[in-house]
Amino acid sequence: MPDSKSRITLVGAGTIGLSFAALHVAYLASPTQLTIVDTRPDLKEYVKSTLPKYLAPALHGLVSSIRLSDSLAEAVRDADLIQEQGPENLAFKAAVWKDVVKHAKPDALFWSSTSGITATSQAEVAGLDDAAAARLLVVHPYNPPHVMPLLEVVLGARTSSETVERTASFWRARQREPVVLKKECKGFVANRLAFALLREAVHLVNEGVVNVEEMDKIVETSMGPRWAVAGPFKSYHVGGGAGGLEGFFTNIGGTVQECWQDAGQVNVGEEWEKKISQQAREAYGTVDVEDRDRKTKAVLDAAKTA
Amino acid sequence: MPDSKSRITLVGAGTIGLSFAALHVAYLASPTQLTIVDTRPDLKEYVKSTLPKYLAPALHGLVSSIRLSDSLAEAVRDADLIQEQGPENLAFKAAVWKDVVKHAKPDALFWSSTSGITATSQAEVAGLDDAAAARLLVVHPYNPPHVMPLLEVVLGARTSSETVERTASFWRARQREPVVLKKECKGFVANRLAFALLREAVHLVNEGVVNVEEMDKIVETSMGPRWAVAGPFKSYHVGGGAGGLEGFFTNIGGTVQECWQDAGQVNVGEEWEKKISQQAREAYGTVDVEDRDRKTKAVLDAAKTA
Numbered sequence: 001m002p003d004s005k006s007r008i009t010l011v012g013a014g015t016i017g018l019s020f021a022a023l024h025v026a027y028l029a030s031p032t033q034l035t036i037v038d039t040r041p042d043l044k045e046y047v048k049s050t051l052p053k054y055l056a057p058a059l060h061g062l063v064s065s066i067r068l069s070d071s072l073a074e075a076v077r078d079a080d081l082i083q084e085q086g087p088e089n090l091a092f093k094a095a096v097w098k099d100v101v102k103h104a105k106p107d108a109l110f111w112s113s114t115s116g117i118t119a120t121s122q123a124e125v126a127g128l129d130d131a132a133a134a135r136l137l138v139v140h141p142y143n144p145p146h147v148m149p150l151l152e153v154v155l156g157a158r159t160s161s162e163t164v165e166r167t168a169s170f171w172r173a174r175q176r177e178p179v180v181l182k183k184e185c186k187g188f189v190a191n192r193l194a195f196a197l198l199r200e201a202v203h204l205v206n207e208g209v210v211n212v213e214e215m216d217k218i219v220e221t222s223m224g225p226r227w228a229v230a231g232p233f234k235s236y237h238v239g240g241g242a243g244g245l246e247g248f249f250t251n252i253g254g255t256v257q258e259c260w261q262d263a264g265q266v267n268v269g270e271e272w273e274k275k276i277s278q279q280a281r282e283a284y285g286t287v288d289v290e291d292r293d294r295k296t297k298a299v300l301d302a303a304k305t306a
Numbered sequence: 307m308p309d310s311k312s313r314i315t316l317v318g319a320g321t322i323g324l325s326f327a328a329l330h331v332a333y334l335a336s337p338t339q340l341t342i343v344d345t346r347p348d349l350k351e352y353v354k355s356t357l358p359k360y361l362a363p364a365l366h367g368l369v370s371s372i373r374l375s376d377s378l379a380e381a382v383r384d385a386d387l388i389q390e391q392g393p394e395n396l397a398f399k400a401a402v403w404k405d406v407v408k409h410a411k412p413d414a415l416f417w418s419s420t421s422g423i424t425a426t427s428q429a430e431v432a433g434l435d436d437a438a439a440a441r442l443l444v445v446h447p448y449n450p451p452h453v454m455p456l457l458e459v460v461l462g463a464r465t466s467s468e469t470v471e472r473t474a475s476f477w478r479a480r481q482r483e484p485v486v487l488k489k490e491c492k493g494f495v496a497n498r499l500a501f502a503l504l505r506e507a508v509h510l511v512n513e514g515v516v517n518v519e520e521m522d523k524i525v526e527t528s529m530g531p532r533w534a535v536a537g538p539f540k541s542y543h544v545g546g547g548a549g550g551l552e553g554f555f556t557n558i559g560g561t562v563q564e565c566w567q568d569a570g571q572v573n574v575g576e577e578w579e580k581k582i583s584q585q586a587r588e589a590y591g592t593v594d595v596e597d598r599d600r601k602t603k604a605v606l607d608a609a610k611t612a
Contacts, residue, residue, distance in 0.1 A: 088558075116561055142528035143545070150527040177527040183515045187565040190528045192510065193503050195565045197529075198538050200502035205539075209489045216537025221483040222448035222456040222496045223503075224533030225609065229601045230593070231522025231530065232504050233511075237586040238593045239449070246583035252394075253574040255422055259493040259501045260573070267566070268559040277552035280543040287536070287544045295535045298612030299605050303531065306604030 003173070004029045009079035011072065011096055012086040013038035013047060016113055019144040020083060021047075021066065022054035027174050031065035037075035043068050053290065054146050072096070073103045080105070081170070083139070085113035093117060094125035101132045109163060110136040115191060118184045119156025133158035137167060139178075140188055147293045149177040149300065152188045203264020205279070206272040212279035228303045309479065310335045315385035317378065317402055318392040319344035319353060322419055325450040326389060327353075327372065328360035333480050337371040343381035349374050359596065360452050378402070379409040386411070387476070389445065391419035399423060400431035407438045415469055416442040421497060424490040425462025439464035443473060445484075446494055453599045455483040455606065458494045509570020511585070512578040518585035534609045 008024050010017050013036050025031050036047060047068060052060045069075040076082050082100055086092050093112060100110065110132070112122060123133035138154035145151070151171050155164060164180060171178040181189060201215050210218065226235055233245065240247030249256065266272055314330050316323050319342050331337050342353060353374060358366045375381040382388050388406055392398050399418060406416065416438070418428060429439035444460035451457070457477050461470060470486060477484040487495060507521050516524065532541055539551065546553030555562065572578055 115558075142532070148528055148532065150524055152524070177523060179516060179520050179524050181515050183513065185510070185513070185515050186568050187561055189510055189516055189521070190524050191561070192565045192569070193506050193525065194529050194538065195562050196506035196569055197499050197503040198542070198562070199566055199569075200499050201538055204491070204495055204498065207489065207491070209487050209491050210485060210495055212539045214485050215495070216540045217483060218456055218458070218485050218496050219499065219533045219537040220535070220609070221606075222454055223500050224530060224535070224537065225602055225605045226448070226454065227525045227530030228534045228605045229526070229530070230598050231525040232500065232507055233518045233582070233586050234522045234590055234593065236504070237583075237590050238595060238598070244583055244590075245586040246579065249574055249579055249583075252421075255493055255497070256501050256504070257574040259498045260505055262492050263498070263502055263505075268555055268563040273552065273555055276539070277543075277550055277555070280539050280551040284540055284543050284550075287540065289544060292536050292544070295609055295612040296531055298608035299531045299534045300527075302604035302608040303526070303601055306601040 003170075005033070006080040006170070007033045007035070007078050008081045008083065009035040009037060009075050011037050011075075011082065011084040011100075013040065013043060014085060016085040016141065016143065016145065018047065018051050019054055019146045020085065020113070020141070021051060022146040023174065023176075025055070025062050025066065026059060031062040032067060035067040035069055035075045035079065037069045037072055039070050043070065054144070072099050076100050076104045076108070078105070079108055081109050081111065083111040083113065088114060088117065090117050090121060090125055093122050094127075097122060097126040097128060097132075097136065101126075101128060106131070108135065109166060111139040111167065112136070113141060114138055115140055116187055119154060119159060120184060123156050123158060130158055134160035135163050137163055138188075139167060139171075140190075142190055144293065147296050147300075149175065150190060151176055151178045152190060153178045153180045154184055154188060155180070156184070199266060200263055202266050202272055202276060205276055206264070206266060211283075212276060213283040216283075225299075228299055309476075311339070312386040312476070313339045313341070313384050314387045314389065315341040315343060315381050317343050317381075317388065317390040317406075319346065319349060320391060322391040322447065322449065322451065324353065324357050325360055325452045326391065326419070326447070327357055328452040329480065329482075331361070331368050331372065332365060337368040338373060341373040341375055341381045341385065343375045343378055345376050349376065360450070378405050382406050382410045382414070384411070385414055387415050387417065389417040389419065394420060394423065396423050396427060396431055399428050400433075403428060403432035403434060403438075403442065407432075407434060412437070414441065415472060417445040417473065418442070419447060420444055421446055422493055425460060425465055426490060429462050429464060434464075436464055440466035441469050443469055444494075445473060445477075446496075448496055450599065453602050453606075455481065456496060457482055457484045458496060459484045459486045460490055460494060461486070462490070505572060506569055508572050508578055508582060511582055512570070512572060517589075518582060519589040522589075531605075534605055 137159045140152040142148040142150040168178045236248045443465045446458040448454040448456040474484045542554045
């Protein structure tokens, strides 16, 4: 069972990679159990300057103990968990796993952070045998993973149930929320939901009902905080009173259906993109991400413990 | 300008009415400035037993000073603000305003809490003259209004800008977030957004990707807390890095478009309703709404002050 003694190797030191590093380092018995492999020539300076931004000050001292490597073979040799967050490209990911299986321990788990390339296709293109494919699955974070609890765990066709259990229990022990998807689907669940709302938001701004900033304000003062505490089904189950969700649809299903039928069908690449991007730039400029993340952590705490 | 000395009359003592009462009573110089009018015979007992649930214990003593009435004419005579939350029915609302204008002061504001019946149609069916129609608009809360800050302010065709300004400043002084919609549209904004996400959530549960409880968990641990702090446009503006929202669409617009094209087209009244309602009932039974509201308040505080 992966635990605080697990050795973890992160393949790829981009934003997601370092955010995962920040999450792991806080839970390991020693930071030397964490290895980051990346071929960028400035890896050492880059990790040293960037990673502390994601860490509580008390943990800054651990950064220099993390193992850094530019050799995948060397980096995965003693790892129990190998987590990749490379480019969103099937050929790249398949090449990583093809190389990883040659050097990794026979019971190491393989986690892909992809937001859409299925474990099934990764295993297939990498030519993994059944024993290796059984240990590969998708662990898709909601960015940034050192802040956001959700991890979408998506099995490939040959992923074993033991791999799923080891993966879920690893994350639960780290106060994360792994949710296992029962089917591989395009874009997984969280992004599909968010994009569905985004489409309607784009439509309404494009129609001139509200602007970008007003739209965000609406979400921040209504469904955002509500859904931080109770998701949409739970909320509408309450909304339906004694009748629950069925009561909700009996009472206002007509309005729901009218809104669905009237929903905007905007597409990426159309006129609105420039207008709306411009509005966002004017409204927000450069966002203070550290401030956002601090507030998000406080919100997560409040939802849990209030 | 409406202020702490305003006299407020609430027409309709349902859940929304009492939630608004709880909000108002905390900001008035005296609870006697608040009148609740409703024809239910047990109005006094009902308000006395229900309203304290929405109030901090320190305010419970104010409940008995609220004026109660079963006469609309009497209740609106000295009011500066008349807020209706009656049945969601155009004929009903029109009849209320038709009667209200006969008895109200000539500068009183008329607020409808409707979730979809436009001020334009209410003024028209009520046969309001221009002076009265200028003072009528929609102030649509996100339930329950004593907790959720959002108020969608939706003008009718004849609503005056002075009415909008008085309305918005009233709510801002009460730490609420009034957002003025520039156009009347079906379902207004917040519900349209939430319903768009709900449709995709229903589709994915119906497809068996996750169940109702897992779906809620996904939202509660990802976009819920994120959007409590930064709405969707602001979030994706950050997600696009230096390129902002345009960068976001350049980087992953292909995936966004694929998800939009693959989105579920479920309809109200189909098979899924029974299955999903059943799942919600089994998962949640009777939800502790006071607990939910306490957590929601804590989340709102955290998003603001962390």
